[in-house]
Amino acid sequence: MLIHSSTSGFIHTSPSEITPEPVYRARRDLMRAMTGLAGAAALAGWTDRVAFAQSAAPAGARRLSGLVRSNVPGALSMDKPTDVKDATSYNNFYEFGTDKADPARNAGALKTHPWTVEVDGLVAKPGRFAVEDLLKFSALEERIYRLRCVEGWSMVIPWVGYSLSQLIGRVQPLGSAKYVEFVTLADPVTMPGVRSRVLDWPYVEGLRLDEALHPLTLLAFGMYGAVLPNQNGAPLRLVVPWKYGFKSSKSLVRIRFTDKQPQTAWNKAAALEYGFYSNVNPNVDHPRWSQATERRIGEDGLFAKKRKTLMFNGYEAQVGQLYAGMDLQKFF
Numbered sequence: 256m257l258i259h260s261s262t263s264g265f266i267h268t269s270p271s272e273i274t275p276e277p278v279y280r281a282r283r284d285l286m287r288a289m290t291g292l293a294g295a296a297a298l299a300g301w302t303d304r305v306a307f308a309q310s311a312a313p314a315g316a317r318r319l320s321g322l323v324r325s326n327v328p329g330a331l332s333m334d335k336p337t338d339v340k341d342a343t344s345y346n347n348f349y350e351f352g353t354d355k356a357d358p359a360r361n362a363g364a365l366k367t368h369p370w371t372v373e374v375d376g377l378v379a380k381p382g383r384f385a386v387e388d389l390l391k392f393s394a395l396e397e398r399i400y401r402l403r404c405v406e407g408w409s410m411v412i413p414w415v416g417y418s419l420s421q422l423i424g425r426v427q428p429l430g431s432a433k434y435v436e437f438v439t440l441a442d443p444v445t446m447p448g449v450r451s452r453v454l455d456w457p458y459v460e461g462l463r464l465d466e467a468l469h470p471l472t473l474l475a476f477g478m479y480g481a482v483l484p485n486q487n488g489a490p491l492r493l494v495v496p497w498k499y500g501f502k503s504s505k506s507l508v509r510i511r512f513t514d515k516q517p518q519t520a521w522n523k524a525a526a527l528e529y530g531f532y533s534n535v536n537p538n539v540d541h542p543r544w545s546q547a548t549e550r551r552i553g554e555d556g557l558f559a560k561k562r563k564t565l566m567f568n569g570y571e572a573q574v575g576q577l578y579a580g581m582d583l584q585k586f587f
Contacts, residue, residue: 327471328572332569344356358487362489364445378512379429400496409550411551420470422510438457473493473495474491475493488504497573
């Protein structure tokens with residue numbers, strides 16, 4: 256149910272009459288998986304997905320049918336995708352612990368239904384949206400993005416979602432809006448890491464409005480053709496492929512439009528180490544290590560030859576113009 260009210264009337268028609276059938280089927284399958292409103296067969300499929308995601312098994316997940324392959328330039332990496340077992344068992348999600356294995360161990364307690372996202376601030380049409388309604392805003396696409404983490408490791412993940420700009424267009428930012436702030440869930444009951452002082456909770460990230468509107472910026476609901484595992488940010492998260500992974504907020508509960516640069520979690524914790532922009536840039540070292548190379552997870556373990564880090568994580572052709580004329584040593 257959409258909680259945000261509207262003064263306009265409603266036309267009652269079947270979604271399949273106004274949406275291409277493959278897109279309709281993919282959206283329906285994902286909605287059923289998330290809400291548990293399907294019949295016994297679909298419910299069994301959801302159970303399989305959850306068991307697969309939480310156990311990080313490399314096989315056995317039921318794929319969502321009818322996903323649209325993205326035609327956004329740069330959205331389909333030619334790199335080999337990371338094995339799903341690695342992608343769902345080696346994670347940064349400090350709300351569940353600081354060890355890379357903690358999220359997969361601890362995230363099973365997270366309740367992802369019902370779930371709503373508050374969208375407010377400098378917008379003409381603020382509201383609180385259920386995940387089921389967010390799924391209706393656009394066709395679900397499968398995009399294969401490189402993910403680069405500041406610690407020096409990287410993955411290649413097939414995400415499922417749509418450009419965040421589709422949601423932004425719905426809420427109509429005011430002319431005074433310059434930034435978008437993303438706030439994630441901070442529940443000390445189901446998230447043991449929130450009881451620690453490692454960060455100032457809740458986790459907050461931010462983008463400039465033009466970065467948020469870029470077609471590569473993804474609002475993700477799934478990965479590897481199935482719903483997001485809890486440890487990877489269920490039920491919805493941000494994915495910004497040209498920035499370090501910590502910019503891609505997980506388990507979103509609020510999206511706020513503002514005229515001021517948001518105070519982000521890692522920038523508040525260590526301003527000299529984590530800048531607001533956090534673009535992947537091999538020429539700007541972290542104070543404690545080089546960013547010139549990276550290790551692709553799943554490639555012959557710790558002794559694999561490191562890869563050269565690409566400017567903007569390889570997306571320079573698509574996003575470089577966003578930073579034309581900026582001093583990227585200062586705005587890191």
